[in-house]
Amino acid sequence: AKRTYIVEEILETEKTYVSGLQGLLEEFHKPLARVMKPEETRLIFSNIYALLGMHKVLLEELSNRVAIWNDKQVIGDILA
Numbered sequence: 013a014k015r016t017y018i019v020e021e022i023l024e025t026e027k028t029y030v031s032g033l034q035g036l037l038e039e040f041h042k043p044l045a046r047v048m049k050p051e052e053t054r055l056i057f058s059n060i061y062a063l064l065g066m067h068k069v070l071l072e073e074l075s076n077r078v079a080i081w082n083d084k085q086v087i088g089d090i091l092a
Contacts, residue, residue, distance in 0.1 A: 019087055023078050026071045033064045 041057050048056075073090045 015083070016081060019074075019078060019081065019085075022087070023071075023074045026067065026074055030064065030067050030071050033060060033067065036060060037064070 037057070037060060041053065041060065044056070045053050070090065074087065077085060077087055077090060
């Protein structure tokens with residue numbers, strides 16, 4: 013039960029993080045791109061798209077694993 017709770021917390025944290033990155037892009041990057049030079053916005057938001065892509069994959073893999081969760085499952089392979 014404790015492992016299940018921890019894995020569910022990790023999944024929820026990942027959902028929140030992905031949502032936050034998406035919000036950052038929607039609320040700040042897009043509006044700033046209209047008023048700043050492209051090189052300025054690239055400098056400020058340089059890694060956001062890479063982070064978002066990586067964490068979307070992680071979120072999908074975690075979600076798939078949790079959907080079939082049992083007491084023999086692990087998530088270390090996903091995190092590695």
